[in-house]
Amino acid sequence: xxxxxxxxxxxxxxxxxxxxxxxxxxxxxxxxxxxxxxxxxxxxxxxxxxxxxxxxxxxxxxxxxxxxxxxxxxxxxxxxxxxxxxxxxxxxxxxxxxxxxxxxxxxxxxxxxxxxxxxxxxxxxxxxxxxxxxxxxxxxxxxxxxxxxxxxxxxxxxxxxxxxxxxxxxxxxxxxxxxxxxxxxxxxxxxxxxxxxxxxxxxxxxxxxxxxxxxxxxxxxxxxxxxxxxxxxxxxxxxxxxxxxxxxxxxxxxxxxxxxxxxxxxxxxxxxxxxxxxxxxxxxxxxxxxxxxxxxxxxxxxxxxxxxxxxxxxxxxxxxxxxxxxxxxxxxxxxxxxxxxxxxxxxxxxxxxxxxxxxxxxxxxxxxxxxxxxxxxxxxxxxxxxxxxxxxxxxxxxxxxxxxxxxxxxxxxxxxxxxxxxxxxxxxxxxxxxxxxxxxxxxxxxxxxxxxxxxxxxxxxxxxxxxxxxxxxxxxxxxxxxxxxxxx
Ligand code: GLU
Numbered sequence: 355x356x357x358x359x360x361x362x363x364x365x366x367x368x369x370x371x372x373x374x375x376x377x378x379x380x381x382x383x384x385x386x387x388x389x390x391x392x393x394x395x396x397x398x399x400x401x402x403x404x405x406x407x408x409x410x411x412x413x414x415x416x417x418x419x420x421x422x423x424x425x426x427x428x429x430x431x432x433x434x435x436x437x438x439x440x441x442x443x444x445x446x447x448x449x450x451x452x453x454x455x456x457x458x459x460x461x462x463x464x465x466x467x468x469x470x471x472x473x474x475x476x477x478x479x480x481x482x483x484x485x486x487x488x489x490x491x492x493x494x495x496x497x498x499x500x501x502x503x504x505x506x507x508x509x510x511x512x513x514x515x516x517x518x519x520x521x522x523x524x525x526x527x528x529x530x531x532x533x534x535x536x537x538x539x540x541x542x543x544x545x546x547x548x549x550x551x552x553x554x555x556x557x558x559x560x561x562x563x564x565x566x567x568x569x570x571x572x573x574x575x576x577x578x579x580x581x582x583x584x585x586x587x588x589x590x591x592x593x594x595x596x597x598x599x600x601x602x603x604x605x606x607x608x609x610x611x612x613x614x615x616x617x618x619x620x621x622x623x624x625x626x627x628x629x630x631x632x633x634x635x636x637x638x639x640x641x642x643x644x645x646x647x648x649x650x651x652x653x654x655x656x657x658x659x660x661x662x663x664x665x666x667x668x669x670x671x672x673x674x675x676x677x678x679x680x681x682x683x684x685x686x687x688x689x690x691x692x693x694x695x696x697x698x699x700x701x702x703x704x705x706x707x708x709x710x711x712x713x714x715x716x717x718x719x720x721x722x723x724x725x726x727x728x729x730x731x732x733x734x735x736x737x738x739x740x741x742x743x744x745x746x747x748x749x750x751x752x753x754x755x756x757x758x759x760x761x762x763x764x765x766x767x768x769x770x771x772x773x774x775x776x777x778x779x780x781x782x783x784x785x786x787x788x789x790x791x792x793x794x795x796x797x798x799x800x801x802x803x804x805x806x807x808x809x810x811x812x813x814x815x816x817x818x819x820x821x822x823x824x825x826x827x828x829x830x831x832x833x834x835x836x837x838x839x840x841x842x
Contacts, residue, residue: 358391360564364554366398367409370615371416373670374569374599374607377633379422381596382567384634384658386425391564395427396557397438400547405440416616420626421651426561434561439553446548449556449586450509450541458585459541461497461507462489484537485510509542511551511581519577524565524594525663531577539578551575555582558591565592567660569599571606594660597637600667612670619675623698623724625686627651628679636668648681680722688714698724703735712819716811730811734819739806739828741835748808749798751791753840757833758789759799764829773822775814803832 361382365375386393395417399405414429426432436442453459462485464472469485476483490512492500501507515534523529541552548556554575558566573595583590601611608614619629631649634640640649640657649657683691692710699705704727717730733739746756762785767778786796801813804825810816817825 356389357564359385359389360392360394360562361386361567362394362396362558362561362563364396364398364557364568365413366401366404367406367413368401368404369409370617371409371412373614373616373619373633375413376416376420376422376616376629377599377636378568378596379417379420380630380633380654381638381658381663382565383422383424384655385565385567385660387655388658392425392432393422394432394434394561394563395424395430395437396561397428397440398550398553399438399440400550400553402440402545402547410438412617416620419616419620420630422630439548439557442553442557443546443548445560446542446553446556447546450548450552453511453541453582453585454509456585458512459509460490460492460512461501462510462538462540463492463497463500463505463507464489465506482535484535487538490538506544508540508544510538511541511578511585513538513581519580521576521580521590521593523573523576524592524660525665526595529573529576536577536581541582551578551582555579555586559583559586559588563591565594565660567594567596570595570597594663596663597665597668599636599670602669602671604667604669607670612672623726624675624679625682625694625724628675628682630654631682632675632678635674636670637665638663648678648685676722683721683724684718691718694724695727699728704728704731709735713811716815716819720811733805733807733810734816736806738831739804741802741806741832743839745802745806745808746799746836749795749802751795751799753836755789755791755795756799757836757840759786759791759796760803760829760833760836762786762789763796763800763803764826764833767817767822767826767829770822773814773818773825775812775818778814800829804828 363375363379363382365372383393385391397410397413399410410428417424424430426434426437428437450459454461472486473483489510513533513536518530518532519536520528520530539551540549542548576593576595580590599607601607603611605611613619616629620626627650630651631647631654634649634654635647638658639662640646640654686694688711691714692707695710696705696707703709713731713734717727720730721727749756751759763782766781766785767773770778782797782800783793786793789796797813798808801810802808804813804817804820820828
């Protein structure tokens with residue numbers, strides 16, 4: 355049995371719940387569940403301007419929707435809380451004091467104007483950007499006096515510019531960064547709130563995180579974190595940076611090119627099972643060479659391994675998501691799918707349980723999302739079918755033949771009390787042949803007359819749901835429509 359991993363996701367509640375949160379969440383969840391460890395949700399809301407309660411709620415809601423259950427978090431409690439950074443200010447203050455006392459951090463009183471002049475000069479002289487260290491040399495007692503006198507200040511990490519910082523990334527091996535390129539990072543802002551770096555490291559340590567599994571974009575922050583761990587004298591966790599999700603042009607996934615909000619996918623009728631399955635396949639091959647792509651959350655938990663994460667930039671391919679979603683919809687049993695349709699689509703005759711049950715055999719196979727149900731079934735209950743000349747184009751028959759086809763179909767179907775797909779498709783086919791019309795065109799004309807569409811579930815089965823009389827009435831209306839159009 356592997357050592358239980360304590361892992362976390364640490365989203366900032368500053369916008370819509372992001373697919374990236376679900377992606378890192380899933381990988382962390384899989385590792386925790388597989389090793390019998392814990393999966394923790396920590397809300398990193400130190401950016402007071404941008405953090406909102408709504409965004410935090412949306413994150414919680416999305417994780418619940420996906421079934422990524424966490425063991426500790428803002429609404430679950432646990433031994434290492436609070437799990438919201440805005441409630442941990444005192445802890446960061448104590449820790450930053452330790453760093454000042456042991457010479458690893460210092461107060462910086464530079465004003466915004468001075469910093470922008472410094473940057474302008476660096477740009478002009480083509481020097482590396484970064485703080486120039488002016489406040490490093492302020493004697494401790496003078497610095498204390500200025501702080502006591504309420505002069506605004508930030509606390510910076512004192513980076514020894516000699517040598518290099520080295521750490522292991524579980525997937526990439528050794529990463530080495532020259533210290534002269536590491537900035538004297540701000541650890542605490544003038545409002546007394548910590549920056550991401552300080553809060554993240556303090557919390558990962560205090561929460562006993564064993565593995566930091568996060569997106570690749572944080573890799574440049576890691577050297578700063580390593581310096582902080584060293585300054586505190588703490589052991590490092592395992593770092594593992596997951597490959598970034600990408601748009602199809604390989605750029606980092608962005609709203610402009612792909613919807614990135616989990617709410618979007620929920621509202622559009624994607625199943626959480628499919629979403630998780632899809633995200634798992636990004637950068638991870640659950641079953642090497644076996645071609646199997648559909649996995650339940652439980653199966654994923656079993657096959658997951660950190661060593662099977664591949665670093666090639668995984669493309670967020672919506673066609674693949676649609677395919678998986680369709681697959682997952684087909685796996686649902688009737689009652690489960692009925693409930694999900696009823697939860698997603700506004701109540702009406704089309705969402706009555708009996709009706710859903712009567713049409714599911716015809717449409718379940720064709721649904722890629724839950725919302726497709728509405729489009730695939732709207733013609734069943736429509737009071738009338740809206741027709742245009744264009745509607746009949748796919749039948750590729752002249753108007754007079756369309757009328758002949760429909761009149762024959764009407765006659766054939768009027769002779770029977772009930773519709774029977776096997777018997778009636780044969781009889782309709784004979785009717786087409788008898789008229790000397792192409793069978794495909796004949797059936798297309800009938801399909802359009804009865805449904806208004808050129809692509810539908812099986813036609814006679816659909817007419818059974820619509821009812822024989824109603825179907826005949828629609829055929830008659832189509833004949834009337836075609837005749838009135840040809841008289842114009
Ligand atoms: N707050 C960071 C985020 O928004 C956390 C990054 C990390 O996992 O360290 O993703």
